[in-house]
Amino acid sequence: QMQLQESGPGLLRSSDTLSLTCAVSGYSINSNYWWGWIRQPPGKGLEWMGYIFHTGSAFYNPSLQSRVTMSVRKSENHFSLTVTSVTAMDTAMYYCARSQCTSAGCYVDNWGQGTLVTVSS
Amino acid sequence: QSALTQPPSVSGSPGQSVTISCTGTSSDVGHFHPVSWYQQPPGTAPKLIIYEVNNRPSGVPDRFSGSNSGNTASLTISGLQPEDEADYYCSSYTTTSTLVFGGGTKLTVL
Numbered sequence: 169q170m171q172l173q174e175s176g177p178g179l180l181r182s183s184d185t186l187s188l189t190c191a192v193s194g195y196s197i198n199s200n201y202w203w204g205w206i207r208q209p210p211g212k213g214l215e216w217m218g219y220i221f222h223t224g225s226a227f228y229n230p231s232l233q234s235r236v237t238m239s240v241r242k243s244e245n246h247f248s249l250t251v252t253s254v255t256a257m258d259t260a261m262y263y264c265a266r267s268q269c270t271s272a273g274c275y276v277d278n279w280g281q282g283t284l285v286t287v288s289s
Numbered sequence: 290q291s292a293l294t295q296p297p298s299v300s301g302s303p304g305q306s307v308t309i310s311c312t313g314t315s316s317d318v319g320h321f322h323p324v325s326w327y328q329q330p331p332g333t334a335p336k337l338i339i340y341e342v343n344n345r346p347s348g349v350p351d352r353f354s355g356s357n358s359g360n361t362a363s364l365t366i367s368g369l370q371p372e373d374e375a376d377y378y379c380s381s382y383t384t385t386s387t388l389v390f391g392g393g394t395k396l397t398v399l
Contacts, residue, residue, distance in 0.1 A: 206390075213292070213393040214327075214335065214378050227386045230290060263334060272341060273382030275325035279334045 170195035172264050172280035180287045186251040190264030190280060197240060198222045202267040202274065203247045205238065207260040208282075215260075219267050219274075220247060254287045261285075293318065293379055293391035300397040306367040309394045311379030313360050317389055322382040324362035326355060329393075330375040339364060366396070374398045 176188035190203070197203060204219025218228035220238040228236050237250045251258060262285055266278040294312040301307040311324060318324055326339035337346055339355040342362070352367045362381075366373055379391040 214380075214390040216380070216388040216390055219388075229387060230385075267388070268340075269382075270341070273322040274388060275323075275337065275340045275380065275382075276327070276335075276388070277337050277340070277346070279336070282334050 170266070170278055172266065172278060174262060174264050174280045174283035176262075176283060176285070178284055178286060180254055180285065182255050182287060182289045184254055184287070186249070186254050186258065186285060186287075188249045188262055188264070188283065188285070189246050190248070191244075191246045192266075193245070195266075197245050197247060198242050202269055203238075203240065204265055204267055204276075205249045206263045206265055206276070206279075208263070209257075209260045217249070219265075256287050256289055259285065259287045290316070290383060290385070290387060290389050293381060293389055295377075295379060295391040295394045297392070298395045298397065300399055301366075301369045302399045303369050303371060305369050306365060307369060307396065309364045309366075309377055309379075309396070311362040311364070311381075311391050313362075313381055313389070315360065316385075317381040317383045318357070318362055319360035320384055322384075324355065324357060325380045326353075326364045327378045327380065328375045329378065330372075335378060369398055371398050 202219040205217040220226040240247045261282040263282045264280040265276045323341040327335040329335040343355040
């Protein structure tokens with residue numbers, strides 16, 4: 169059974185760079201799925217951040233594109249998220265997720281348990 | 290891209306049916322991109338319950354069903370049960386190859 173597990177620092181200061189990793193177990197990242205990140209500020213809704221294919225092709229949320237980068241490390245079967253110049257607005261639960269895409273579109277079919285990132289000023 | 294529009298809250302009594310709407314634009318829901326739905330009980334990660342308009346992953350009860358009409362998609366939960374109380378989110382693929390979520394709807398089972 170496939171599992172996704174996020175890891176990374178839980179507390180950052182304003183202007184820091186946020187770096188998270190998602191370890192994929194029970195399934196190869198080198199497959200026909202997109203691997204991405206979704207975040208949820210406390211008490212608020214879900215915000216899609218972006219996803220990346222194992223080839224390195226990626227799409228990002230236009231509102232975050234200038235600060236977000238995603239990467240894949242196939243040899244370690246994990247993928248990563250980097251967000252630069254964080255502020256308190258980036259405080260959220262960060263979920264890594266797998267998306268399945270067909271000719272009609274894409275949807276998220278598996279989620280990690282999430283990791284809380286707090287940005288202090 | 291703007292979030293899809295969902296009602297903030299809906300409620301129903303056990304055994305009743307409720308419907309949650311999800312309105313987008315011609316760049317997402319209205320562009321023939323099938324909507325997916327997610328259930329998020331308090332303190333847990335979201336879980337896929339409907340994909341490609343009206344398909345259910347294994348293990349999701351057939352009390353959950355979806356539909357699309359123009360720019361609006363809908364999730365119907367029939368025979369409400371107490372364990373259905375959760376936040377529900379819709380999502381759509383967009384014309385720019387991204388995904389967008391709705392603002393979420395809190396379902397209360399009275």
